[in-house]
Amino acid sequence: MNIQLSTLVSGNYRDIIQQFDLQLFEALAPPLVKMEIVEFTGSEKGDNVHVRFLKPVRTEWKSEITASEITKQQAYFTDEGTILPWPLYYWKHIHIVEKVTDNTSRIIDDIHFKGNNAFLTLLLYPLLFLSFYPRKKIYRKYFGKPQ
Numbered sequence: 001m002n003i004q005l006s007t008l009v010s011g012n013y014r015d016i017i018q019q020f021d022l023q024l025f026e027a028l029a030p031p032l033v034k035m036e037i038v039e040f041t042g043s044e045k046g047d048n049v050h051v052r053f054l055k056p057v058r059t060e061w062k063s064e065i066t067a068s069e070i071t072k073q074q075a076y077f078t079d080e081g082t083i084l085p086w087p088l089y090y091w092k093h094i095h096i097v098e099k100v101t102d103n104t105s106r107i108i109d110d111i112h113f114k115g116n117n118a119f120l121t122l123l124l125y126p127l128l129f130l131s132f133y134p135r136k137k138i139y140r141k142y143f144g145k146p147q
Contacts, residue, residue, distance in 0.1 A: 001121050003111040003129055007136045010144035013097040013105040017043075017075035019143075020095060025049070027138055030131045032056070043077045043095070044068045059085035063093075074098045087124065090114035104146040107139050 009016065020043045029035060039050035047065040052058075060083055068077035074096055081091030096108040109132055115121035 001113055001125055003109070003113075003125070003132060005109045005132055005136060007107045007139045008100065008146050009105055009107055009139050009142075010103060010146045011105055012102060013075055013099045014070060016105050016107070016143055017070065017077075017097045020077070024142060027142060028135055031134065033131075045077070049079060053085065057085070061085055063091070072099075087115045087120040088113060089116045100146075105143075107143075109135060 022037070022040045025040055026037065033053060034055040035051050035053045037050075038052050039048055041047040041049075043065060045065055045068045049061075049063045049065075051061045053061065061081065062083040063079040063081050066078050066080045069075070076094055076096040078092060078094045080093075081088065084091055090113060092112040094108075094110040094112075096106075096110060098106040098108065100106050111128065111132065113121070113124060113128065115124050
């Protein structure tokens with residue numbers, strides 16, 4: 001299953017991708033979830049993220065950054081789940097920042113996921129969509145709205 005969210009923000013795509021750091025990661029945390037960041041080594045290939053969720057359910061999530069690149073038109077990195085909370089079975093999240101103009105960029109959250117079965121995958125869709133949709137507002141606040 002796939003969720004893709006697109007947000008226009010102010011700033012050069014090269015500068016924006018460099019700000020995908022621990023501070024932004026904390027700002028993007030879902031509002032109704034209590035969690036602690038156990039490890040965050042960055043957003044470059046080979047880096048790792050480990051989160052411990054405390055509420056509403058106590059569980060672990062670990063991801064590895066499996067790809068990252070900056071080209072003339074976009075920058076991106078991909079995190080893939082290595083330890084996922086039930087009922088997730090598969091997770092791949094591509095964070096893309098595209099150049100629109102020299103001072104405007106488009107942030108795309110391209111999320112691919114599967115539950116432990118088809119029914120759970122369908123149930124997860126609205127939950128994950130609602131968890132990630134607030135990022136649009138956070139991105140605009142963090143980077144600014146385009147003029």
